[in-house]
Amino acid sequence: MSDLTQQEHEEHRPVRRLLKELPKVEASPDFEQRLQRRIREGGSLPASASGGAERARGFTIPVFAYSLLTVLLVGLISYYSFFRTAETPVVPKAVRPAPAERRSVAPAPTALPTEGEGESIQPRDAAPPVGGNRARHGPSAAAPPKETARSAPKRQPVEELREEPLRQEAAPVVPPAPEPTVKAADEAEPQAEPRAEPQAEPQDLLRQKMEELIRPESAQKSIPLQSGKALKEVALPQGLIFSAPEAADSAAVRDSSAADSVRQVKSAAPRIRKPKPRRPGE
Amino acid sequence: MADPTLRQSDEELIAAYQAGDTAAFNLLVGRYKHPLMNFVYRYLGDYDQADDIVQETFIRLYQKAGSYRPVAKFSTWIYTIATNLAKTQLRNRARRGVFSLNRTRGEEGEREREIRDERYPADRLAERTMQQEIIQRALAALPEQYREAVILSDIQELSYEEICAITGMNMGTLKSRLNRGRSQLQVLLKDLVHE
Numbered sequence A: 001m002s003d004l005t006q007q008e009h010e011e012h013r014p015v016r017r018l019l020k021e022l023p024k025v026e027a028s029p030d031f032e033q034r035l036q037r038r039i040r041e042g043g044s045l046p047a048s049a050s051g052g053a054e055r056a057r058g059f060t061i062p063v064f065a066y067s068l069l070t071v072l073l074v075g076l077i078s079y080y081s082f083f084r085t086a087e088t089p090v091v092p093k094a095v096r097p098a099p100a101e102r103r104s105v106a107p108a109p110t111a112l113p114t115e116g117e118g119e120s121i122q123p124r125d126a127a128p129p130v131g132g133n134r135a136r137h138g139p140s141a142a143a144p145p146k147e148t149a150r151s152a153p154k155r156q157p158v159e160e161l162r163e164e165p166l167r168q169e170a171a172p173v174v175p176p177a178p179e180p181t182v183k184a185a186d187e188a189e190p191q192a193e194p195r196a197e198p199q200a201e202p203q204d205l206l207r208q209k210m211e212e213l214i215r216p217e218s219a220q221k222s223i224p225l226q227s228g229k230a231l232k233e234v235a236l237p238q239g240l241i242f243s244a245p246e247a248a249d250s251a252a253v254r255d256s257s258a259a260d261s262v263r264q265v266k267s268a269a270p271r272i273r274k275p276k277p278r279r280p281g282e
Numbered sequence B: 001m002a003d004p005t006l007r008q009s010d011e012e013l014i015a016a017y018q019a020g021d022t023a024a025f026n027l028l029v030g031r032y033k034h035p036l037m038n039f040v041y042r043y044l045g046d047y048d049q050a051d052d053i054v055q056e057t058f059i060r061l062y063q064k065a066g067s068y069r070p071v072a073k074f075s076t077w078i079y080t081i082a083t084n085l086a087k088t089q090l091r092n093r094a095r096r097g098v099f100s101l102n103r104t105r106g107e108e109g110e111r112e113r114e115i116r117d118e119r120y121p122a123d124r125l126a127e128r129t130m131q132q133e134i135i136q137r138a139l140a141a142l143p144e145q146y147r148e149a150v151i152l153s154d155i156q157e158l159s160y161e162e163i164c165a166i167t168g169m170n171m172g173t174l175k176s177r178l179n180r181g182r183s184q185l186q187v188l189l190k191d192l193v194h195e
Helices: A003-011 A013-021 A031-041 A047-087 A090-094 A099-105 A117-126 A128-136 A138-150 A152-173 A180-187 A189-199 A202-214 A218-222 A228-242 A247-255 A258-272 A276-281 B010-018 B022-044 B047-067 B074-096 B101-115 B122-141 B144-155 B160-167 B171-188
Strands: none
Touching (some): A013 B171, A031 B022, A031 B047, B010 B022, B010 B074, B022 B047, B047 B074, B074 B160, B122 B144, B144 B171, B160 B171
């Protein structure tokens, strides 16, 4: 030991003496019994002594399992929601009004779709036939606005796409059918249509929509199904139809439940299947 | 005639326990429970926590005796386990930022325990108890690494080599820490030292 160390040793002698004089603390008399008991029980340290790490280890596996389960559930829900959303564009396509109707009943269809997204959803939901279908596809009602916002800059081309085939469609539809009963009605169509359409019964409107449903939908195919904009723009004229002069009638239809509207559509379907043979001549 | 087990070294006992002799384990517990209790108590300053730590040390010995290799002394090995557990406990306590209620209870327990110390006459017991409390508080006030070195050297009276093996310090670091620790204690205990 060096001189310096020896000197330090001497300096600290009183402190060392004090520490040495401290009484020895002993384990309690039942120490070994408690130890044996703990060993038999599995030798776990009490929470106070084991600290957070031990406690956390106990929770790690269940927490991980629950997290994984939650992620799986969310994934499943998202997966099914996606497929349900993908189905919805079919519904607006089916109930889209004929071009002639739109010209007569909805005088300015281009102005309304450009309104705010939240406003545009409301009339869509209010329209009975559409609302009836949409009621079943709840999550899809919220999805389109986002997509609409994304596809907003492309609105003009899509509208053109929509309008153009509809105008093309209008020509074959408007000419009178070979059947005399239909012909009588169709003869006056170009002039009488604007006046006659607003007074049409809601059931007639449904029938017209069903016609659209049966008609080959070249124009609708041009509108991408995944586009929320397409959904919105197609749906809006429905709202306009039901806000036409027959407010009471349309309100009645609007108030009817989804099931009623579906039933109406189904009942109208056999009647409007008749015009089908006209097509091959077009 | 002396019991042959009393003459067995720690290393022989642990070897016997590794071979399946549970009586050897009990002998080791009997040999080390008081020294370990004294060390851990002085290190933590809480009797109940010290008791838990020493029990856990023996549980580790019971469960992991197979990991002991005779290259090191058994005393070094068991002190290393106890030191590590005590350090973990100290850090957990610091993280919680509060002292447990046991601490107060432990101090009271300590007082009762030390009152039974019969080395001093009854009239000096109160003074002696107070002195021990002051020393314990001074130890608790030392930085962790100084405290560890001072307790192992001056209270447990282990050799420098053993302390180096337990703490993993080299000799120079140990001497330096011992010197600083004792100097700090001298300042903290100046009233007791000059008596």
